[in-house]
Amino acid sequence: MTLNPALPAFADPTQLWLEVSQTTQANAWQQSQSFRAPNCRWNTYLNLSCLNTFLPWLREEYEPGAAPWPNLAALPSFWGVVNGTAITLGTKRLVLVPTETIDLSELRVPQEWVDIPSWVADYYIAAQVNPDDGWVRIWGYTTHQQLKTSGSYDSGDRTYCLDENNLIQDLSVLWVMRQLNLEEQTRREIAPLPILPLAQAENLVQRLGSADVVMPRLAVPFELWGALLEHGGWRQRLHQRRQGVAEQWSISQWLQSGVSEVAQQLGWGQVQFQPSPVGARGAEQTTMNPDVLSRQISIAGQQYELRVIPRDYSEGKIWRFELRSRIGDRIPRGFKLRLLTEDLQPFENNEDIAATTVGRLFVEVFLEPGEGLVWEVEPVPENYDREILRF
Amino acid sequence: MRPRQTITEFFSTFLQFDADRVGGWATDPKLRRSMLNCQDRLPQPETSKDFWVFYWYKLWQTQPYSLAEAHLSAYLQEVCFWAAQKTIASFSTAQYTLSDCFQMAIVRVNKVLKGFNPQTGFSLSNYASVVFRSVLKDILRQQQEVDICTNWSLLRKLSQKRLVESLQHAGLSAETVACYLLAWNCFKTIYVPLQATGTRQLPKPDSATWKAIVKLYNAERYRQLSPPGPECSLEMCEKWMIICAKAARAYLYPTFTSINTPKPGQASGELLDDLPELTHTSLLNQLIEQEEQQNKDLQQSHLYTLLAAALTKLAPEAQRILQMYYGQELTQQQIAEQLAVKQYTVSRRLTKSRESLLLALAGWSNEALHISLTSEVLNNISTVLEEWLKVYYNHPPAHRESPL
Numbered sequence: 001m002t003l004n005p006a007l008p009a010f011a012d013p014t015q016l017w018l019e020v021s022q023t024t025q026a027n028a029w030q031q032s033q034s035f036r037a038p039n040c041r042w043n044t045y046l047n048l049s050c051l052n053t054f055l056p057w058l059r060e061e062y063e064p065g066a067a068p069w070p071n072l073a074a075l076p077s078f079w080g081v082v083n084g085t086a087i088t089l090g091t092k093r094l095v096l097v098p099t100e101t102i103d104l105s106e107l108r109v110p111q112e113w114v115d116i117p118s119w120v121a122d123y124y125i126a127a128q129v130n131p132d133d134g135w136v137r138i139w140g141y142t143t144h145q146q147l148k149t150s151g152s153y154d155s156g157d158r159t160y161c162l163d164e165n166n167l168i169q170d171l172s173v174l175w176v177m178r179q180l181n182l183e184e185q186t187r188r189e190i191a192p193l194p195i196l197p198l199a200q201a202e203n204l205v206q207r208l209g210s211a212d213v214v215m216p217r218l219a220v221p222f223e224l225w226g227a228l229l230e231h232g233g234w235r236q237r238l239h240q241r242r243q244g245v246a247e248q249w250s251i252s253q254w255l256q257s258g259v260s261e262v263a264q265q266l267g268w269g270q271v272q273f274q275p276s277p278v279g280a281r282g283a284e285q286t287t288m289n290p291d292v293l294s295r296q297i298s299i300a301g302q303q304y305e306l307r308v309i310p311r312d313y314s315e316g317k318i319w320r321f322e323l324r325s326r327i328g329d330r331i332p333r334g335f336k337l338r339l340l341t342e343d344l345q346p347f348e349n350n351e352d353i354a355a356t357t358v359g360r361l362f363v364e365v366f367l368e369p370g371e372g373l374v375w376e377v378e379p380v381p382e383n384y385d386r387e388i389l390r391f
Numbered sequence: 392m393r394p395r396q397t398i399t400e401f402f403s404t405f406l407q408f409d410a411d412r413v414g415g416w417a418t419d420p421k422l423r424r425s426m427l428n429c430q431d432r433l434p435q436p437e438t439s440k441d442f443w444v445f446y447w448y449k450l451w452q453t454q455p456y457s458l459a460e461a462h463l464s465a466y467l468q469e470v471c472f473w474a475a476q477k478t479i480a481s482f483s484t485a486q487y488t489l490s491d492c493f494q495m496a497i498v499r500v501n502k503v504l505k506g507f508n509p510q511t512g513f514s515l516s517n518y519a520s521v522v523f524r525s526v527l528k529d530i531l532r533q534q535q536e537v538d539i540c541t542n543w544s545l546l547r548k549l550s551q552k553r554l555v556e557s558l559q560h561a562g563l564s565a566e567t568v569a570c571y572l573l574a575w576n577c578f579k580t581i582y583v584p585l586q587a588t589g590t591r592q593l594p595k596p597d598s599a600t601w602k603a604i605v606k607l608y609n610a611e612r613y614r615q616l617s618p619p620g621p622e623c624s625l626e627m628c629e630k631w632m633i634i635c636a637k638a639a640r641a642y643l644y645p646t647f648t649s650i651n652t653p654k655p656g657q658a659s660g661e662l663l664d665d666l667p668e669l670t671h672t673s674l675l676n677q678l679i680e681q682e683e684q685q686n687k688d689l690q691q692s693h694l695y696t697l698l699a700a701a702l703t704k705l706a707p708e709a710q711r712i713l714q715m716y717y718g719q720e721l722t723q724q725q726i727a728e729q730l731a732v733k734q735y736t737v738s739r740r741l742t743k744s745r746e747s748l749l750l751a752l753a754g755w756s757n758e759a760l761h762i763s764l765t766s767e768v769l770n771n772i773s774t775v776l777e778e779w780l781k782v783y784y785n786h787p788p789a790h791r792e793s794p795l
């Protein structure tokens with residue numbers, strides 16, 4: 001008989017109790033060890049244990065397509081600075097907020113999840129994690145709307161706090177509401193954050209990237225901090241700095257010694273250029289170096305590929321960005337490929353739009369060594385998180 | 392326990408404990424006077440408890456600081472007593488007596504009233520019973536956990552709200568609480584477990600860790616404290632943390648010095664003793680006109696039939712688990728043993744079954760009672776479902792005259 005005595009005898013069925021398997025726990029621990037600072041390690045460990053316990057259950061019971069937001073590979077850059085894990089659930093988003101407290105007097109949600117516009121979720125799930133006995137208990141949930149209206153904001157640690165009595169304790173309520181097609185207002189409108197100028201963002205990354213800054217999220221005004229994090233590229237750079245690792249997004253490095261691990265996880269890879277078969281368009285054969293970088297992207301269930309091709313490798317200054325369809329040669333009308341500076345400014349000839357269905361979209365740019373670029377595709381690809389490619 | 396007799400008694404007397412035994416009923420004169428006053432206003436005596444529950448509840452909604460809460464607290468004495476007795480029987484606790492448990496639960500009457508929704512057709516006593524039991528279970532569960540934690544572990548496992556309450560309860564000034572709170576936040580940030588498990592047995596931090604905590608505190612105090620207060624030393628910081636841990640432990644074991652004084656009525660001198668006559672009269676008239684109670688009885692029997700029908704639609708194994716849990720009152724662990732599955736499996740299946748029942752009840756409330764369903768309403772139904780299932784499995788339909 002397989003009896004697990006770890007779940008409290010008094011567990012009651014109004015709340016969801018899930019087992020953290022030993023494998024899940026061991027993997028979470030191992031993965032969290034890559035963090036430099038002990039508190040980031042611990043935060044990552046709790047969040048991973050919670051995510052890898054809750055998500056399989058969620059997929060099995062309700063939504064097979066549920067996935068971490070923006071994507072699995074980006075999560076460490078969140079956990080290094082803030083508690084909480086977002087999950088996409090169809091058109092809704094939920095944020096798991098793990099806590100290890102014994103008493104469940106209140107739910108505390110870091111301000112980032114409430115006031116960064118692109119991070120806002122519909123639901124916030126209160127999860128109690130007990131690493132010693134290996135279980136996660138979902139003890140309630142609330143909405144963005146509720147946090148904003150009934151919650152209190154604590155400026156000390158920048159959290160929105162909601163009293164336990166204001167939470168919906170039974171997660172089943174959420175599923176029943178969905179099954180009955182009962183829509184409730186879940187989000188409240190919030191003000192956008194500023195876009196930081198490049199110099200300011202670099203300054204912040206430099207300052208907050210020091211491992212000596214123990215509480216980076218409290219070190220500068222929230223507007224600046226939120227704006228920095230909202231930009232995926234800067235969030236990654238901050239993470240790199242705090243971790244003391246080298247630039248992970250250097251295109252020249254990728255071409256020389258291979259694509260970095262984090263970029264690989266996001267779908268980047270090197271493609272050995274296939275010389276075109278006889279009779280096909282021959283333009284590609286004129287490139288001097290056959291190495292091309294490629295990233296898989298998925299839009300509305302269709303697979304596409306973004307290619308970065310050095311056009312004039314001898315000087316390394318002209319780069320071609322190309323969006324292709326993985327199957328057939330068809331990019332639907334209205335699709336856009338756009339390049340922006342690091343601080344998201346457009347420049348001349350920075351985008352290509354599919355006026356009709358086309359074979360490919362491309363933009364060519366002249367770049368100085370060390371310059372950074374952000375790519376965007378419209379419609380927004382699944383799991384998209386801004387990346388700064390360094391040339 | 393001697394049952395209470397008159398309607399006035401039900402709404403104006405409180406259980407007395409003699410050591411750990413029930414001593415009898417004590418009358419709160421103010422509440423008694425209030426009941427008599429109200430009754431005088433009626434054309435004929437009203438002896439239905441439900442009528443008065445509804446009346447005081449309605450009044451509480453509009454006048455939360457009136458005597459209404461105390462009247463309802465008096466009414467819920469038995470429910471609370473049984474909840475306390477039941478819970479204490481299933482826990483082995485040396486710290487708490489029956490009387491402690493009773494007191495800890497009855498002070499949460501406000502939570503009951505806040506969560507209760509009479510529209511859903513459930514009775515206040517049913518709802519209160521579930522809430523009292525869940526409150527007590529939670530306190531006892533916390534107590535077990537706190538007891539096996541070292542001070543250093545406990546500090547990491549407290550919510551901020553609980554810590555602040557504990558420190559306030561210990562009589563510390565707002566300024567001191569703010570300092571301790573910041574120090575505690577620094578402690579939690581710096582001192583984290585270095586192993587995947589064993590979070591209850593954390594040892595005292597080493598001196599390098601203390602130094603880091605103090606350094607962080609002394610830097611953060613300029614940002615987070617106003618005034619920033621004096622610089623904190625290693626010794627001070629350690630002392631503060633021990634005070635915090637002790638305060639939290641003490642807060643979990645409240646001492647009830649005034650057990651024999653009816654708690655909710657205590658401050659009644661300052662409460663609105665005599666409401667404007669108009670409020671009383673109009674509410675009473677409304678109630679009589681609406682014949683709320685008859686409707687409610689009807690609703691409850693419908694609800695009962697519906698629940699029974701929804702239950703039979705569940706898979707046989709799911710029904711069996713529900714029967715074992717709610718009928719035989721086995722723990723999930725015992726059920727797991729009998730069915731040779733993991734306790735988590737039992738837990739998940741119970742949760743799933745409850746969800747089907749909740750779905751059925753929700754649909755019915757919407758169609759038959761014309762209740763517009765919101766998350767709060769469903770949450771309320773979910774709570775009462777617990778009690779309904781217990782009643783259902785303990786009183787099979789054939790032997791029942793009226794639902795509940």
